[in-house]
Amino acid sequence: MDVRGIDGGDETRSTLLSRMSQFTVLGDSAIRQLLLNLSREEIKSFQHDIEDCLISISPGNESDYQPSPGIINRPDGQKILFRPFTSPENVGTKIIVHPAPAPETSESAAASRAQQALHGIVVLVDKCGFPTGILNAEEITGYRTTMSAMITYSWRRHTEHILIFGAGKQALWHSRLALALRGDEIKSITIVNRSLERAQELIQTVNRENSLYWKSSCQLRALAHTQEGFGLQLQTILAEADAIFCTVPSREPLFPIVALNLEKRSRPPFISAVGSWQPDMIEVDPAILHHVTETRGFNKNDGTLSSGAVIVDDDEHALIHAGEIVRSGLNKDQIVSIGQVLSWKREGSLGAESTHDLNWWLAEGLIVYKSIGVSVTDLVAGNTILALAAKKDLGTFISDF
The missing domain is CATH 3.40.50.720 (NAD(P)-binding Rossmann-like Domain)
Structure with missing residues (x-):
C-alpha cells in the first residue's frame, strides 16, 4: 500500500508512518499538574491559541465546519454529551457524562460530589485520521x-x-x-x-x-x-x-x-x-x-x-x-x-x-x-496540552497505535 494515497498529497511515506506512532494518553492528574505549573507566559501563549480559535469562528467561517452536538437523555436521568469538532489540521470529539441523580437516601458526601463532577474524554486525530491523543476531559473543559x-x-x-x-x-x-x-x-x-x-x-x-x-x-x-x-x-x-x-x-x-x-x-x-x-x-x-x-x-x-x-x-x-x-x-x-x-x-x-x-x-x-461554549476550543486546548506535555515529557506514549 502506498501511504501517500491516504492523503492524496505530497507527504512522504516516512512522515505519514511517523504520524501513526505519535499517540499520547494523558490522565486527569497529569493534565491538572501540567496546567497548574504553567508560567504566566505559558498561560498567555495558551490564551493566544484560544483567541486564534475564537477569531476563526467569528469573524471567520470555521463555525460552518463544526458538527452539531448529540445529547442522549437516559430514563434514569443520566445525560450524555457527544461534541465533535474539526479544524483544517485535526478532528476530534468530546464525550461527557452527567451522572444520573443519586438516590435521595444517599448520605455519602463523596457520592454527592461525584454527581456534580462531569467526567469524560477528548479524542483527537490528525487530518489523515491518525490518532494523536486521548485526554481526560474534566480539566480541559474547566480550563478552556x-x-x-x-x-x-x-x-x-x-x-x-x-x-x-x-x-x-x-x-x-x-x-x-x-x-x-x-x-x-x-x-x-x-x-x-x-x-x-x-x-x-x-x-x-x-x-x-x-x-x-x-x-x-x-x-x-x-x-x-x-x-x-x-x-x-x-x-x-x-x-x-x-x-x-x-x-x-x-x-x-x-x-x-x-x-x-x-x-x-x-x-x-x-x-x-x-x-x-x-x-x-x-x-x-x-x-x-x-x-x-x-x-x-x-x-x-x-x-x-x-x-x-x-x-x-x-x-x-x-x-x-x-x-x-x-x-x-x-x-x-x-x-x-x-x-x-x-x-x-x-x-x-x-x-x-x-x-x-x-x-x-x-x-x-x-x-x-x-459564554455558552465553543466546541472547537476543546480541540485547540487538547492540542495545546498535548504539545506542552511532549515538551515536559508527560503522559503515556503508545507506539504504532
Whole structure:
C-alpha cells in the first residue's frame, strides 16, 4: 500500500508512518499538574491559541465546519454529551457524562460530589485520521471555558476585588487563573455558594496552591446563602466588585441590577457568565444586559461610544442558546463576538479614534461577557496540552497505535 494515497498529497511515506506512532494518553492528574505549573507566559501563549480559535469562528467561517452536538437523555436521568469538532489540521470529539441523580437516601458526601463532577474524554486525530491523543476531559473543559472569560477580563484596568458565584470546577479555575495572571493586583476573592462547606473546600485548595505557585497576598473568603445577613453582605460585595464571575447552572438571575449600585459607584464592573448554557438557564439579570446596550459603550455598527453591546463567544448560537440573551430579547446588533473584538484589536482596522474608544470601553466600561461554549476550543486546548506535555515529557506514549 502506498501511504501517500491516504492523503492524496505530497507527504512522504516516512512522515505519514511517523504520524501513526505519535499517540499520547494523558490522565486527569497529569493534565491538572501540567496546567497548574504553567508560567504566566505559558498561560498567555495558551490564551493566544484560544483567541486564534475564537477569531476563526467569528469573524471567520470555521463555525460552518463544526458538527452539531448529540445529547442522549437516559430514563434514569443520566445525560450524555457527544461534541465533535474539526479544524483544517485535526478532528476530534468530546464525550461527557452527567451522572444520573443519586438516590435521595444517599448520605455519602463523596457520592454527592461525584454527581456534580462531569467526567469524560477528548479524542483527537490528525487530518489523515491518525490518532494523536486521548485526554481526560474534566480539566480541559474547566480550563478552556475559564480561559475564554480571562481574555476579556485581561483588558480590565481594575481588578482589586473579585466575586465568584459557585464552588465547582469552573469557579476553581477562575480563581486559579485570576491569581496566576493578575495575583499581584488582586486584594480579595469572595466565593458565593449555597454550601458553605464547598466554598471553604475551594478556598482551602486555592490557598494551598497559591502558596506553591502564584504567591499572591489576596485574601479569599466564603459567603453562603445560609449565613445570617447573607443578602446585605452580598449587596455590599457586589457594589464594590471589580470583576464578577458567574459559574452556576442557574435558572434564575443570581442578583438584581440594583445590587450593583451602578449610579453611585466610581467604576462599573466586568461581569462574566459561563455557568448557564441553555435557553432556560440564566445567571445575569436581563436588566443588566439592557443597561449595557443603553449606556455609554462601544457601538460595533458605527464605531462610536454611543452605546455598548453584550460580548459573546458565539454570536450566532448565543441568540438561540444563551438564556440571558433570549430572555432579554436582544437582537444581533446588540451583541458582538469576542472573536470580532479580538480581530479589531489585533488588526487596528477601526482607525485610531475608534480603537481608542474600544479600548476605553473594554478597560473601564460596563462589560458583560456571555459564554455558552465553543466546541472547537476543546480541540485547540487538547492540542495545546498535548504539545506542552511532549515538551515536559508527560503522559503515556503508545507506539504504532
